[in-house]
Amino acid sequence: MSIQIKKLPKSQIKVTARPTKKQVERASQEALRKLSKEIDVPGFRRGKAPVGAVRERINETKLALETIDFLADQIFRQAISEHSFRPLHPPQVVIPNQEKLYQNLSSLDNLREFLILEYIVDIKPEIELKNYSQLQAKHPEVVVKENEVDQAINNLFSEWKGKQEASATGQESQREPEEIVTAKTLSEAEQKAKQEDEEKEAQSKKNTPDDEWAQIIGSPSLTALKTKVRDFLRGIREAETEKQFEQNIFDALLTEMGEIDLPESIVAQEMKRQETQVRQQMAGSGTSLDQVLEKQKKTLDDVRTKWRAAVEKQLRIDFILDRIAQEEKLTVGDDEVNQEIGRIKEPKVKKQFENSGPQEYIRFMLRQRKALEWVKERVVSSAG
Numbered sequence: 434m435s436i437q438i439k440k441l442p443k444s445q446i447k448v449t450a451r452p453t454k455k456q457v458e459r460a461s462q463e464a465l466r467k468l469s470k471e472i473d474v475p476g477f478r479r480g481k482a483p484v485g486a487v488r489e490r491i492n493e494t495k496l497a498l499e500t501i502d503f504l505a506d507q508i509f510r511q512a513i514s515e516h517s518f519r520p521l522h523p524p525q526v527v528i529p530n531q532e533k534l535y536q537n538l539s540s541l542d543n544l545r546e547f548l549i550l551e552y553i554v555d556i557k558p559e560i561e562l563k564n565y566s567q568l569q570a571k572h573p574e575v576v577v578k579e580n581e582v583d584q585a586i587n588n589l590f591s592e593w594k595g596k597q598e599a600s601a602t603g604q605e606s607q608r609e610p611e612e613i614v615t616a617k618t619l620s621e622a623e624q625k626a627k628q629e630d631e632e633k634e635a636q637s638k639k640n641t642p643d644d645e646w647a648q649i650i651g652s653p654s655l656t657a658l659k660t661k662v663r664d665f666l667r668g669i670r671e672a673e674t675e676k677q678f679e680q681n682i683f684d685a686l687l688t689e690m691g692e693i694d695l696p697e698s699i700v701a702q703e704m705k706r707q708e709t710q711v712r713q714q715m716a717g718s719g720t721s722l723d724q725v726l727e728k729q730k731k732t733l734d735d736v737r738t739k740w741r742a743a744v745e746k747q748l749r750i751d752f753i754l755d756r757i758a759q760e761e762k763l764t765v766g767d768d769e770v771n772q773e774i775g776r777i778k779e780p781k782v783k784k785q786f787e788n789s790g791p792q793e794y795i796r797f798m799l800r801q802r803k804a805l806e807w808v809k810e811r812v813v814s815s816a817g
Contacts, residue, residue, distance in 0.1 A: 435451050436449070436450045436508070436511070436515060437449045437450070438512075438516050438518070441553070442694065443555075443694060443695065443696055444555060444557070444558045444559075444696040445553060445555055445556065445696065446518060446553075446554050446556055447551060447554075448509070448524070448550075448551065448552040448554060449549065449550070449551050450508045450512060450549075450550050450552075451548065452504050452508060452545065452548055452550070454545050456504060456508070457500065457504065457541060457545050457548075460500045460501075460503035460504045460507060461496065463503045464496055464499035464503050465488060465496065468487065468491055468495070469487040472487050472490050472491065474486050474487060493538065494538045496541070497538040497541060497543075497544060500541065501528075501544070501548065504544075504548070504550070505526050505550055509524060509526075512552070518554070518556045519557040520554050520555065521557060521696060522554075522555055522698065524552035524553060524554040525552065525553040525554075526552055527550075527551040527552075528548070529551055530547060530549055534547045534548060555698050555699065556696070557752060557756075558693045558696070559694075560693060560753060561690070561691075562756060562760055563689045563690060563691075564689050565686065565808060567811055567812075567813050568682060568686065568689065568811070568812050568813065569685060569812070569813045570678065570681040570684075570685045570812050570813075571678075571681050572674070572678045573677050573681075575667060575670050575671050575674050576670065577663055577666045582659055582662050582666065583659075585662045585666065586642050586658065586662060587642070589662075590641070590642040593646070593649075593650060642655055642658075678809070679805065679809070682805070682808060683746075683750045686750065686753050687750070687753070690749075690753055693753070695748055695749065695752075700741065700748065703744045703747075704740060704741060704744055707744060708737070722736075751801065754801045754805055757804045757807065757808065758800050758801070758803065758807075761804070761807055763803045763807065765799045765800045769799055770792055770799065773795050773799060774786045
């Protein structure tokens with residue numbers, strides 16, 4: 434069989450093939466077996482009649498059309514095997530001489546003479562990996578300045594003081610009757626109330642954070658509180674710098690790999706998913722994308738242009754990481770997938786991952802993460 438591959442723009446290829454006589458015969462037999470399950474032959478249960486008896490009852494054109502369906506699938510799989518391309522979707526199948534072919538479907542022999550199959554296929558972009566094992570990318574330094582710690586402490590203090598003042602104002606004339614009724618003497622109740630008022634007044638007069646205030650909110654001292662705040666801020670800053678480091682790696686990978694021709698179908702699919710997600714989020718907050726665009730005096734095309742740039746960048750990164758994972762033979766086992774699913778707390782969400790499709794998505798994401806970590810471990814980085 435002759436299979437020809439022609440590259441098209443946007444990571445598409447056109448596969449053109451003519452089936453051999455042997456392929457037509459094999460496909461016609463499979464088509465006949467399929468149709469035999471739909472044909473009633475007197476004296477036999479459906480699907481149990483001899484092939485010859487079934488053959489006599491099947492229209493030649495119907496058999497030829499079923500044969501073409503089988504051929505289309507078989508030839509495409511053969512093309513993938515022989516030419517090692519990676520389709521992203523089922524192909525568009527075209528019979529360029531369809532009119533002439535359909536005029537000659539009275540015999541299976543004519544299929545060999547007239548049948549030509551063409552497939553338009555979106556494939557994974559061809560990526561030539563360059564310098565990814567010693568990539569140069571800047572790793573930002575984790576810095577927590579002392580004035581940031583002081584500012585955080587002052588914010589905590591201001592919030593605490595505001596609550597104290599509001600509490601004192603609201604409760605000044607709302608003394609619980611039980612305190613007076615159950616007290617042993619009226620003077621004892623008055624003394625208790627006076628002591629509470631003095632404590633609140635002393636607290637409300639605090640103008641700066643100190644050890645006493647730190648102890649009130651549960652810390653041994655102001656120094657210990659600052660240490661806790663500093664560690665908290667450092668944790669936030671470490672996450673931020675790690676995210677920025679990854680973005681620097683992505684930018685470096687995109688620069689090294691050069692232009693990547695993305696399939697338009699994948700871009701359009703991701704754009705649609707992005708728009709659907711945005712609309713759902715806005716609907717949940719009681720507004721709509723159309724209302725926001727009207728208020729900002731923008732059109733849907735304006736935001737789609739912005740989305741497209743971000744979508745195309747992310748897709749290029751995804752394809753690069755996928756290519757690195759393939760090159761380095763990085764794999765994700767079932768135990769890793771199950772462990773990731775086990776981290777999901779919500780039962781309804783976890784149930785969605787019982788099917789193979791969502792599980793394969795998790796496998797893909799974990800493989801992408803492995804590829805990124807592989808690159809990160811080998812980055813030639815500079816702090817700053």
